[in-house]
Amino acid sequence: MNQFKDMFLGKGNLNVKKAATCQKCLRTGDIDNVGKTASHHTFFEMLGNFSFGDYFKQKTIEWAWEFLIQELKISEERLSVSVYKDDHESYEIWEKHIHIPKSMIYRYDQKDNFWPANAPLLGPNGPCGPCSEIFFDQGEKIGCGQKECGPACDCDRFVEIWNLVFTEYDRKESGKLEPLPHQNVDTGMGLERMARVMQGVQTNFDIDIFRPIISSIEEITQVKYNGRVENAILMRRIADHIKACVFCISDGVLPGNEGRGYVERRLLRRAIRDGTQLGVKDSFLYKLVPIVSNVMQDYYPDIKQRRENIARIIKNEEEKFHETLEQGTRILEELMETLQKSKQKTLSGKEAFKLYDTYGFPLDMTEAILNEKGFVVDRNGFEDELKKQRLQARTASQMTGQVFDTGPLSKIKDISKGSRFLGYNQNTCQGKIIAIIQNNELVDVAIAGSEITVILDQTPFYGESGGQIGDTGILESDGTLLQVTDTRRNDEFTLHTGKVIKGELKAGIVVEAKVDVQRRNDIRKNHSATHILHYALRRVIGQHAEQAGSLVAHDRIRFDFHHFSALTKEEITRIEDLVNEKILENVPISAKELTIQQAKNAGALALFGEKYGELVRMLSMGDFSKELCGGTHVDNSGEIGLFRIVGESSVAAGIRRIEAVTGMSALKREREKEGIIQEVCEILNTTEGKLVTKAQDILHELKGLQKELSRVKQKELSSKIHTLIENAKEVSGVKIITRKLEDATVDDLRKTADLLIKSAENVAIILGAIQDGRVTIIAAMSPNLVKRGFHAGNISKEVAKLVGGGGGGRPDMSQAGGQWVEKLDDALHFATELLSKKLLQTGNS
Template structure:
């Protein structure tokens, strides 16, 4: 039974049990600061578990995309660990409980999947007698196949009774498949608690029946919930009778492609097999991350994704793959996952471009790492040392992507070793940090003011598509993290209403501003945010006071909203024009729509030419001038896709979506506000185009009166320039070119004069040099000099004496530049210009470094340059007198 069949059977089975099949949440959870990535099926139903949700059902079933990196070091090494995986689940929100859950689980496994009963075992929490008796008396499992474990293994969250966190929790019952005595440790008493892989955990049934309070007290919940999770890959492994998750149908094609790329046969538990499994896992994780809008970066989710990609690239180098290869696996992932995730295949070219760009960057980084390692080996050799520090080895690993064995191999070729203990200590610190950042960062369930508001209301009704003002009831007033009853004049407040015309920031469109008013009392709203089903009005009381439960007249700034609407509709037309001019791959990656301008990010791997920009502008304005109608329809997601609507990267869509169509050329799924006809936009001008990330470009543009005001401002500047240069507009370019040419000639003459002046000072510098142990020390400040002037002066000075130490400094435009130069004899004695310049730069608030014979440094405190030069004189004097060998860092 292939993976798609298992997935479909599961969802269909529970649909017949009156469950709603609900779409997977994005890997990027919305409005949930407690997790970096979606890691479980229950994440999107937190409010439903607390009885505060708005979803119109009490039973749901999902196949949830999940990403976890807490056990990343086990990926590829074990049969079951993944970073990305799919979690099948069925959920009850205060509806059915243990008996039905256990009955249906058994029915699905035995009757639907045909699994042999004698191969199934279960575990229950040691104090959960109710579950034990259901398995024993009702299902009829032999007691020898029912295991009772403690809160570490059979409670959710693990160890919750003893350690917390506070909040909903409960016992769980796990179902295991026995692969037989020939698999695993072979011990006679082996049971599901053993880590030997004989027993595969295939389903976890969580019964949320308690609320843990302070002191570890478990208070029964008034509404009991069910949350189950079945790892799809593990179930496929069992159903397909293979030894590991990586041998199932959705991994075999990826590994087969890897075999062809690496020219290596995949073979069980070999080191090559571990690397190939890890590559297959990581590339799949990254493909789904990119599809959900996460791009490689240096922080947060982007950093996790970048590390996964780089681990896979490093593994490829260990397999002997020298060129970019991961991007070639993207279409394979798209093919094997297309039935349930068609967007992956549709966007495979864009995803592959992002992956390849990251690969190319990382290969450059590896070259830099090789150069850095060579510098460190040179230093070790010079200092007659043999061991590279663990910190330096870890920097090669963390920054440049060198696995430890690669570093050891390169070092061994030159007779060096590495401090492995030091490396492991640094690696342990990083693992703790990574595990913390990839898991929950707060309570499992929200405990802030919004959580309490959800007990009072199911959300805010948005009226802003049809109205710009309405009467509304105040549900809550929030100050900081507290709910308050009254807010007085001058105080800031967040107001939650039962209905509103204010648009909460989402989909790239900024939130509305305006006024809330009641009997002369006023709150000026400066921003509006959206949190799940609530719209938050953020502002300040400017007259009187505002009380909870009061009625207010809510009115948006309609002029500002109209400008925002024009820019939002313009982004849709711009999207159409981009795809027409540079190709269908130019999909939206992000946007920002304000009243002043619009920003549109799209997939493309090179800057737009001026001709392309003009062509895009022309198409957009042509569509605007046609005054096409803007039609908004609510459709099923299936109907919208059949109509040709574009769904955006990283967005989650339910069964019912809002399609915005402009004429017959632009159709997008969008929740924002728009004009009624394209002609209302007026005019669009592109004012900027740039790169924002690997394979992502950004266009900035203006519409309507903002465009007119910008053109008038540019016309004013041109007139001022003409007046200042005493010329006419048609001769402005020629006049400017003449002046620049004249300026260039004057600069050349000035440079000659300056060089002559400096040359004249060289002899006096040498004559007035301080002499220490036969070495001439020159520390001088040169006025109005460039770094090039300092270097040339140092070169001339070096030719005038055999043993010389030179420090030259200058200050220009609020910055200090310092050049340090040493004669060959001093370098041979162990002095290092790079280290010396770095020490001196500290005095002027900077840093630097370079070669042993000449180095450059800089700083940001020009007023301390004289102090730095005095320090330089003493530093050189001490080093020369002491004869201490300075080693390069």
């Protein structure tokens, strides 16, 4: 219902009074129930019908019943209903008009039959109302088997298939329920639940869009779905989570550490762990992407078009998580070692939560590993940390406990339907000030020096969206001047943010709105260039190279696209050449408003992750590019001027980034590079034509000097070996060499350790050096010591802790490091003591 929030509040712009929808939904509030119950999902499709002051309770109930009985042919005897305990009108409609027996009508309190649940008592504020639910009875053989079983029982016998919400109140801060301007309807029917009823199966996971996925999981894991209940739960959860992630990625949400990306990453990691419990050691989720695609492609063709990309992204995420699990396992082993040394048996809740939150370790996995070694977890401490995180997430969320806006924008919607954008055709216009916002409050007047946001009834200013930054400029009127420093969009309103330079700005007056034309023109050139770049990428490296994000500024372009390897120099050159060829062709650029279907039929490219309304703006460039775009553009490609790529890098798994400049910015960069080249020529006393040869000669000479320096160092090291062995401490027949080498590189340390190993039969070595403000430590053990259980990797890790670092490696040789250079001598002394102690413990065996 979120997309209809303004319609419920009587502030919407839609020219309809009723609607029907099918919505993709992602919800993780009940995630712990997914797989365990017959009905819970993280991803599901919700069917709904809506009324905005048109039909209400009687028609809603009549039509719902008609659809179920006459269209879907569901037996009346299998259906029962519930109503809010104080909603006598709905009860009467069900009993008197639909003729449902009283024994099949249930009255429940606001927890079960009010939306949002418990809204009258607990909130949140905003539109709400009583609801009436329709249930399907699967029969006495399903569920608890008790005679008094009803829809309120959670035994799965009764399936809630349709919720009819009568949104007629606006809850205020005091808890008062005020009537909305008109009575609304918002219904929700879970597609998966209804399919379950229609297909006559017991769970949502047995319907036609889940069975192929679960069958594939059976093949991959070689485990039967209808075998152990525990395995079935894991398989259901994997099927649900992979479906959720495929749709998320298809909609442009990539796994990450924040927001929606973090939710997606957690879902993938849960599914990976479930696979591990089913015996799968390698990446496998990506193999399910084509299955999900085949099942859903009729209604979601975008998934089929992007399935290779989606599979690559998921595989990459799986591989990264397996590495993370290995790291987490090592950390848990270190924690257990610390517990053992301190003679403790309980791992703190904070440490267990860190493993869970950072490394993806579920609590039960941590507990299982600990229990094997005789340790336990502080579960209460873990739960406390989990509660803190959830509280932080709620605080950081944009949802502030209000169902809809209650700030200044909500009040503005009472008096205006939005700002009209005139910027496609003009850079100036007159506009009436609808509202002035200062410090998040509506004000009537803003004086000089005030930093404010102004909303006009019409404007030439483009508000930031679609990757294009907002315009800057001025608003002026009779001695009053506002310097606009940024422009943004919020729903239908354009927000001009800036500072009053002189005079007083008053709500209701007419101002002259003037965009900074030079800056706007530079943005137009860059935006048109991104469309040509998109075309060139798909031509050069493949159709999979779809846009994944962009920044269109006045001085640069940043363009993110799907690709799994760095572009070669040849590819970059070809892309750059193709873009400039299209610019030189000076093709016309035009925009046309169409329905979304008309635009797709015309071949327009809908961008990855973008959301579009019914009417869209299709931008055409010659005969080679058609994209849906609401930004500002040049009229002909030749206006862009020179295009140069200045950078190419990775920004996420499977996402590359190109940075580029056009026009005068490109010319400026070329001149800067030319200046640098001239400066280098002067330093090296050569000309531009001979610069490469001169640089090669210098490098050749440098390599010769480095080779000579290495030879001298090697000779010097060889002369030190005898001294190091002679001065070594001997314990149980083993020589212990722990020394700091001045001005030594890592390579010097390794070579010294190799020479010592070759020069002495029984020797334990810890060498240290300081380079570039950091400590480097090399540990090496002779073969005899390795056979006796000495491990260079473990020893170097212990020593490195004293210099604020870590490391590890092979039993015979390893490298570690740290940042506390002043502690190196202490660390080497500790190394001597550690090795001595270990040798005395193992004896001469």
